[in-house]
Amino acid sequence: MRSIRRVLIAQPYGIGDALFTTPLLRALRTLPSVERVDLLLGSRTEAVFRNNPHVDKIYSIDKDQWHAAGKIGALKELLALFRGFDGPYDLLIDCSLQREYGFYGKFLLGIPRRIGFSYKNRGIFLTRAVPLPNGFDGAHVTDFYCDLGKLIGLEIEERHLEFYPTEEERQEGREILAPYLAVAPGGGESWGRDAHFKRWPVSSFVEMISLLKERVGFEKVLILGSRAERELGDEMVRESRIPAVNLCGEVSLGVCAAILEKASLFLANDGGLVHLAHALHTPLISLYGPVDPRVYGPYPASPRALSVVKENLPCQPCYFRFRYNSLCPDRECLTALQPQEVIDFLDRRDF
Helix, strand or coil, X not given: CCCCCEEEEEECCCHHHHHHCHHHHHHHCCCCCCCEEEEEEEHHHHHHHCCCCCCCEEEEECHHXXXXXXXXXXXXXXXXXXXXXXXXXXXXXXXXXXXXXHHHHHXXXXXXXXXXXXXXXXXXXXXXXXXXXXXXXXXXXXXXXXXXXHCCCCCCCCCCCCCCCCHHHHXXXXXXXXXXXXXXXXXXXXXXXXXXXXXXXXXXXXXXHHHHXXXXXXXXXXXXXXXXXXXXXXXXXXXXXXXXXXXXXXXXXXXXXXXXXXXXXEEEECCHHHHHHHHCCCCEEEXXXXXXXXXXXXXXXXXXXXXECCCCCCCCCCCECCECCCCCCCCHHHHCCCHHHHHHHHHHCCC
């Protein structure tokens, strides 16, 4: 353990996965020998860590830009990126399930200890790995990331997620007067063209908002999401019976966090903003279809953060080994979930 002074963590995935690594990141800083912790991220998640006190430097890979540059251009960008690293590092923690980051760590950065996951024999460039025969299954993703700590003798007890808005972002959020309900009718960008498989219908959101107003008490609705979800937000504004403002693509992640921090309640599909809200201790209701909330739901469990699924549906969850039934004709797990069922679920849990 004493030999670990400089650590590089590779986490190329979305907002939720980025937040799931924060307990591991925080625990590394409890080790007296650790002097530096740097991150290698996908370009969409820099804002998750930009104000995190446990991070020293952030490097990012924009694969869209690399693809646009072609093979030769991408190779030049890759080499330029790694030449700029502030190494040497003693340890790589690879949170991906790919071969490439272990390869980079071994051959481009010369990192002697490389730990991560072994899924479909993709951990061949790692020195130690946690086996994942079925991907993330049977426990929450956060627990799997914490298991990586065990490979270096690090037992992680405190597993809550963290996000740190700047004071400027909080001030911008304060300019929006409460009380309000925050809603995310999208589900993030991780599923790309198939993002609609994670979405509860807008009409169900609209009806649910009306039912919640009677028990929560709010004056308006703020719709959050990415720029790609802008049209979805516009549809909700048109259908909403309560004044609604579409902020999809209009605010930074930090300002979005400041808005969530003040919300009376957050209502959302499975996605990164659910985990952001939970990290900020905002009461929330999340709606899960193909994905198992025991693996990808709000973590750690809390009576103020409820995950709702369609009950007694044998095909749910269908997401397994990072695949889902993309040929499902009607998405009954979400389209058949009625707002009154959600209310009944809340009543049974005294939410």
